Amino acid sequence: MSGRSFEVGCTVRVSHTFDDLSAHVELDGDLPIHPGDQVRVHGQAINPPYGAVCVERRRATVTRATWFERTWTRLTGDLDCLTLFDFGFTEEP
Amino acid sequence: MTELPSYENDRDFELPTPGPSLGKAPRKAPNETTLKAQQTTTLSPRFYTTNFDELDKLSIEPVRAEWDAMIAEFAADKNLGHFKRNAEWSFDPNTLPPALRQEFLDFLVSSLTAEFSGCVLYAEAKKRGLNRDLCTLFKYMARDEARHAGFINDCLQDFKVDVDLGFLVKAKKYTFFSPKFILYATYLSEKIGYARYITIFRHLEANPDKRFHPIFKWFKEWCNDEFRHGEALALMMRANPTLLTGLNRLWIRFFQVAVFATMFVRDHSRPEMHHAMGLDPEQYGLKVFGITSEICKQVFPVLVDVESPRFLELLRELLQLSRGIEAARTGGVWGRVKTLALQARTVLVMGQLLLLPTRSNDLPQTTRMSPAW
Numbered sequence: 463m464s465g466r467s468f469e470v471g472c473t474v475r476v477s478h479t480f481d482d483l484s485a486h487v488e489l490d491g492d493l494p495i496h497p498g499d500q501v502r503v504h505g506q507a508i509n510p511p512y513g514a515v516c517v518e519r520r521r522a523t524v525t526r527a528t529w530f531e532r533t534w535t536r537l538t539g540d541l542d543c544l545t546l547f548d549f550g551f552t553e554e555p
Numbered sequence: 556m557t558e559l560p561s562y563e564n565d566r567d568f569e570l571p572t573p574g575p576s577l578g579k580a581p582r583k584a585p586n587e588t589t590l591k592a593q594q595t596t597t598l599s600p601r602f603y604t605t606n607f608d609e610l611d612k613l614s615i616e617p618v619r620a621e622w623d624a625m626i627a628e629f630a631a632d633k634n635l636g637h638f639k640r641n642a643e644w645s646f647d648p649n650t651l652p653p654a655l656r657q658e659f660l661d662f663l664v665s666s667l668t669a670e671f672s673g674c675v676l677y678a679e680a681k682k683r684g685l686n687r688d689l690c691t692l693f694k695y696m697a698r699d700e701a702r703h704a705g706f707i708n709d710c711l712q713d714f715k716v717d718v719d720l721g722f723l724v725k726a727k728k729y730t731f732f733s734p735k736f737i738l739y740a741t742y743l744s745e746k747i748g749y750a751r752y753i754t755i756f757r758h759l760e761a762n763p764d765k766r767f768h769p770i771f772k773w774f775k776e777w778c779n780d781e782f783r784h785g786e787a788l789a790l791m792m793r794a795n796p797t798l799l800t801g802l803n804r805l806w807i808r809f810f811q812v813a814v815f816a817t818m819f820v821r822d823h824s825r826p827e828m829h830h831a832m833g834l835d836p837e838q839y840g841l842k843v844f845g846i847t848s849e850i851c852k853q854v855f856p857v858l859v860d861v862e863s864p865r866f867l868e869l870l871r872e873l874l875q876l877s878r879g880i881e882a883a884r885t886g887g888v889w890g891r892v893k894t895l896a897l898q899a900r901t902v903l904v905m906g907q908l909l910l911l912p913t914r915s916n917d918l919p920q921t922t923r924m925s926p927a928w
Binding site: 479482496507523539 | 603706718719723724725727729731
């Protein structure tokens, strides 16, 4: 693991029910995440069947962005704001 | 600043082939066996950060009376129980012709992704924020979006399409949105969402023989939720007028043009679905733009002139360019050169759209509107 990467505990909650379709990761200690940082949850995919909610403790690897990556992401991220529309601009093949 | 996970719109939404594909490669009609097979759609998440300190500083005091009345509406939750199947739900997925079925699945999956994204965006904003007014609002909006996503997911079960939520174990980078851009984009998204759904609902109310799926019967109450979400975002902007003045007027123009252009191009990629409903995508688009623009009078000091003939001409040109880019994609090196040229032309046309004369708008004394369409 490089100097920019470290592991941290996290809680993953995936809900696949009629009233709630969602997936959240909460890193321990409310760790601040900055633009360009990367997070990967370890282990197998969590995929509850329809009607179920799954909450698991996992480990995650956080990789901090370099100064350049952070600045770039900060400057260009807003362009992606259009993905908040209810319909994407283009579809990737 | 803290993390705000959300989910990409259908760009990263993968549907396996054979079966419903969101790609624009030539589509093959699925055969009978394929129709019966279980399919999986994979959500590929995207994570956003925003400046929560800045978001927390938004004050709603200047619109307190309207705000409290709106929060009371959210709390009353009149749509509790609406998103359930009842006796009016009667549908056999095998009755849809393959091409229509594919486009309709694409529509459902896109809508599900959008609702899912909205839910997570609002849920995270509620979790991370410290502004009590905003946290209360985000809690209710997340509730509504999760309900809508769950309802669409339930519809997908009829088609034997499962949603794969196992994306968290893949590495994902965090990108950044300014709070004000989130407000402009989500306000327009909610309001145009209302205009789209109510236009379809009213059309199918008058032409029930064109209602090829029961979900359209649920659109009226559904889009009232979207309308209410937009009201909340409008109040936030009205209460913080710096979001609506100076250079921000240019951003407001940009977001209006972007949302109209996006919808125009996107809807034309679903000809079967519009044909089945008896809707012409262009006429439908213009009607939706008119309603959206009328609603935007509650908050935006500058409005794109959606009735201008030049506006329509440029949208048509964008559509042709989009189709050209799609066709050039498979053309090797020459295709890439052609794509670049068409993309450059697209930027130019977007620039022309942005420079079209606009209508200035005196903001009304009170912000709230009724979903009266």
